[in-house]
Amino acid sequence: MTHSAAVTTDENRRSVLGRAFDILECFTDAEPEQTIGSLCAATGLPPATVHRMLASLVEWGAVERAARGKYRLGMRLWRLGWGVPGARTLKDVARPHLVDLHTSTREAVALASRDGDSVVLADVIAGSSTRTGRILPRRLDLVNSAPGSVFMAYMSPDEVSELTAHTQHDHNDAFRLRQELCEIRRTGAAVVQSADGMYWIASPVFAKPREVRSVVCIAVHRPRFNIGALVHAVVDTARAVSDGLPPSLRSVG
Structure with missing residues (x-):
């Protein structure tokens, strides 16, 4: 040839x-x-x-x-996806902590990963006891979602500006967004109300300092929860997952 x-x-x-x-x-x-x-x-x-x-x-x-x-x-695609060593290890480490969070709150919880301009809920735990009674979407927009906001909080300013160019109308919008992302880094969590009235709380899982590997999130109805207590629970869960990741996964870029 x-x-x-x-x-x-x-x-x-x-x-x-x-x-x-x-x-x-x-x-x-x-x-x-x-x-x-x-x-x-x-x-x-x-x-x-x-x-x-x-x-x-x-x-x-x-x-x-x-x-x-x-x-x-x-289903072969899902099996192959979870067969990726990093994804499989992350799921294995996170699953017991997600189950504990679901059991203690009776709310739908998930592990989220970034996929371009969106966020994929790769592991969802929502049994028959879940209070929301709703099936969580498998994909959310990166912009204007709680898990997406967590990813954005640790991006470079240039990448954030590029992602939000179509949603920012003036300098005040950009300033408010910078404040929101700074608050996420300070508190360790994002709280966002979706269009359907659900409140989402999300917290980062770190592979390295300031490098978000994944996001732990929970979806709830506002009248049924103490937001401060749930933020604390989600942050603790994400921290436990981060601490449980092996050195080999922490080195993944």
Whole structure:
């Protein structure tokens, strides 16, 4: 095989992989099931390509067929995700502390990780005794969410400015945001009310000083809790998880 042919083959492989990820990223909490038509509209790919890619993804187990010509993510992706050594170790360390927090508060708790401009709730504990009676979303916006605010509190000012450029209207907005992020660093927790009336409390899990590895969070109804006590409980849980991380995970950048 000539050098030019090898380069072309590599480019084609990358292109196929890129198209596969484009399709997989269409499956969200808001739209967990997709049709060939919706995937074509979201990715700009032709129906024949989407159909072919879906067939391969279904065969591999990354996607599975749902009812009425729809598709959803397959469990193999979740198993592979938690098979990543860092993620698996973090989950193993955090799970007992999350269970303790859920048991003591009877509220839904979660371990959150950053994914680009959003936050993924990677491990949610919300049994039948949960007071909220609601299923937590699996993904939240990085901006204007409690776990996202915790991540932002430890970002560089330039990165924060870039993320919030579309939400900042004047210098007063920017000043208030800086104050809020400073308060998160001071208290060790963020408290944010979501649009549906839920209150979220979040606290950082550190891999290194000032390097947030993940976030412990809890979702509650305001009339049913003492906010100060819950902030204290969430901060203590996040600190316990941080202290339990092995040196190998603390070195992850």
